[in-house]
Amino acid sequence: MNNFQRGALAALLIVIVGTAALAPAGIGLIVAARSERQQRVERLSILADAALYRAEDITRRLSGALGEIGKVNETPCSTPYLHALRQITLTHDQVRDAGAYDRDGRWQCSSLLGAVSAGTFDGLTLPPPDWRSSDGLSAWYGLARLPGGKESLVLGRDGFYITADPSLYVDGIDTDLAHEGRVAVINTEARRVIAGTPSTDASAVLAVYSQHKPPPDCSAVAVRQSASMPLAVIVSVPRETWRQRVRSLPWGWLFGGVAVGLACACWAAYFVVRRISPRGQLSDAVRRHQFIVAYQPIVDLATRRCVGAEALVRWKHHDRIVRPDHFIPLAEHGGLIQAITDQVLDTVLLELGEFLRHYDDYYISVNLSASDLTTHRFLDVLGPAIEQQGVRPQQIRIEATERAFLDADAAKDVISAFRRAGHAVYLDDFGTGYSSLSHLQSFSVDGLKIDKSFVDTVGQDAASSSVASHIIEMAATLDVQVIAEGIEREEQAAYLRARGAQFGQGWLFSPPLSAADFVRYAGETRTS
Numbered sequence: 001m002n003n004f005q006r007g008a009l010a011a012l013l014i015v016i017v018g019t020a021a022l023a024p025a026g027i028g029l030i031v032a033a034r035s036e037r038q039q040r041v042e043r044l045s046i047l048a049d050a051a052l053y054r055a056e057d058i059t060r061r062l063s064g065a066l067g068e069i070g071k072v073n074e075t076p077c078s079t080p081y082l083h084a085l086r087q088i089t090l091t092h093d094q095v096r097d098a099g100a101y102d103r104d105g106r107w108q109c110s111s112l113l114g115a116v117s118a119g120t121f122d123g124l125t126l127p128p129p130d131w132r133s134s135d136g137l138s139a140w141y142g143l144a145r146l147p148g149g150k151e152s153l154v155l156g157r158d159g160f161y162i163t164a165d166p167s168l169y170v171d172g173i174d175t176d177l178a179h180e181g182r183v184a185v186i187n188t189e190a191r192r193v194i195a196g197t198p199s200t201d202a203s204a205v206l207a208v209y210s211q212h213k214p215p216p217d218c219s220a221v222a223v224r225q226s227a228s229m230p231l232a233v234i235v236s237v238p239r240e241t242w243r244q245r246v247r248s249l250p251w252g253w254l255f256g257g258v259a260v261g262l263a264c265a266c267w268a269a270y271f272v273v274r275r276i277s278p279r280g281q282l283s284d285a286v287r288r289h290q291f292i293v294a295y296q297p298i299v300d301l302a303t304r305r306c307v308g309a310e311a312l313v314r315w316k317h318h319d320r321i322v323r324p325d326h327f328i329p330l331a332e333h334g335g336l337i338q339a340i341t342d343q344v345l346d347t348v349l350l351e352l353g354e355f356l357r358h359y360d361d362y363y364i365s366v367n368l369s370a371s372d373l374t375t376h377r378f379l380d381v382l383g384p385a386i387e388q389q390g391v392r393p394q395q396i397r398i399e400a401t402e403r404a405f406l407d408a409d410a411a412k413d414v415i416s417a418f419r420r421a422g423h424a425v426y427l428d429d430f431g432t433g434y435s436s437l438s439h440l441q442s443f444s445v446d447g448l449k450i451d452k453s454f455v456d457t458v459g460q461d462a463a464s465s466s467v468a469s470h471i472i473e474m475a476a477t478l479d480v481q482v483i484a485e486g487i488e489r490e491e492q493a494a495y496l497r498a499r500g501a502q503f504g505q506g507w508l509f510s511p512p513l514s515a516a517d518f519v520r521y522a523g524e525t526r527t528s
């Protein structure tokens with residue numbers, strides 16, 4: 001996967017994870033809004049039913065009271081008549097007053113005021129009724145009979161009447177939802193509002209009744225038509241009530257949840273992106289111990305006998321074997337190399353511990369990087385590990401390239417500590433760096449490995465092949481061993497041996513082998 005593909009995948013992941021985190025909140029909001037709307041409609045419907053029930057009940061009771069007056073068998077406005085009216089107003093809570101009027105609508109008497117003698121309440125004549133039923137019932141809506149008096153609902157028949165407080169229709173609705181909506185009761189024949197909750201706009205209510213459309217300041221409306229009376233109730237919920245409910249939603253929690261969801265999404269995306277980065281994958285490999293070790297035999301050039309092997313790490317990644325050149329630099333920069341060095345050592349001791357214990361003249365070379373050479377950490381790991389396996393310190397050798405000498409003073413100190421502990425130390429890839437010679441002088445080492453590039457030219461190019469022979473000469477002067485790397489042809493082996501190189505490593509002898517193959521190879525060259 002190249003960088004572009006990785007970036008695209010990361011962006012896609014962030015989008016997917018972000019959507020996954022936000023989607024539940026979004027869906028939750030939509031569902032909550034729908035369910036709130038649904039509930040609003042249901043509550044409004046319950047309120048409308050209760051309001052209609054109340055309106056019919058009050059109308060029935062008032063008609064009942066009016067009927068009782070009709071049955072009073074006394075001379076209208078006589079003392080016993082007024083006494084009977086008073087009885088009726090007392091037994092019917094809903095009735096404010098009852099009385100009589102003459103043919104011309106002039107007021108005669110009242111249970112409250114008694115006989116209304118001419119002159120006392122002159123001019124108090126009932127106006128034409130707002131509505132008259134086919135059976136002679138008359139109704140006046142919002143009539144104030146006395147100056148400054150309360151507006152009443154007046155029902156009359158055959159010269160007698162009762163008055164009632166219109167708010168009876170809307171105040172005593174038997175549901176705890178009553179406070180949520182506006183209620184208005186209308187006479188559907190007269191197209192008049194009989195009663196309404198405060199601030200009822202009569203013309204708006206009548207428009208709602210005829211058009212079934214909520215008024216502009218209301219979010220929902222319900223209309224119920226009475227089956228037995230010319231009555232309808234109109235119930236609506238002001239938008240403000242709905243807004244208050246929305247405001248009272250636990251927005252803090254909601255936004256908190258979304259924020260936490262987003263943070264989790266970002267964290268998850270970051271985590272995934274890290275995991276799919278090369279370093280993330282290598283770190284995963286370290287955690288899962290995905291490294292294996294190949295052993296490339298090192299032979300005595302004179303006898304061709306195997307004397308040991310170099311441990312070469314490989315990364316087993318999805319059934320592929322990744323060569324160290326592809327991941328060691330990343331491990332070095334990514335702070336993972338020490339863990340890899342430790343795993344190589346563990347594997348060496350696990351696979352070849354018994355072999356080394358048994359054949360104590362064989363050794364295994366381990367490659368170290370700069371960070372392994374700046375402290376004594378690896379030495380502290382190595383000592384107890386080999387002691388536990390019964391492997392001698394001489395059987396584990398150290399290879400370090402010039403790149404590992406970044407901090408020359410620390411490396412010098414660590415190298416001498418390895419040597420004091422009994423581990424031979426080799427300068428790897430000798431001759432390829434700028435200061436190989438100065439390192440050879442300033443670091444006390446046990447040997448050097450001539451880089452393959454100098455071995456390659458042996459027998460081909462006289463000038464550069466002589467580099468190998470100069471290195472061998474120099475090593476002899478300094479009394480350090482020489483191992484020539486990358487020997488592929490017999491003539492190279494012969495040339496190097498003739499110049500004085502004692503040991504060699506390369507495909508001519510053997511490629512890197514598994515532990516079992518290496519043990520076999522060592523056994524074969526021992527007996528031959």
Ligand code: C2E
Pocket residue numbers: 296311312313323324325328341344366367368369399428429485486487488505506507508512
């Ligand atoms: P190196 O230490 O110079 O290892 C020798 C490399 O040359 C190995 O490559 C080996 O397979 C290859 N080789 C040996 N003989 C021949 C030959 O005749 N012809 C050819 N063409 N190649 C030959 P490899 O295993 O890919 O290792 C590459 C480098 O990775 C090593 O170079 C070493 O610097 C590093 N490395 C390997 N294992 C480790 C380790 O455990 N830790 C550290 N820090 N570095 C390691």
Ligand code: CA
Pocket residue numbers: 310367399428
């Ligand atoms: Ca090496």
Ligand code: CA
Pocket residue numbers: 428429449451452485
């Ligand atoms: Ca080398």
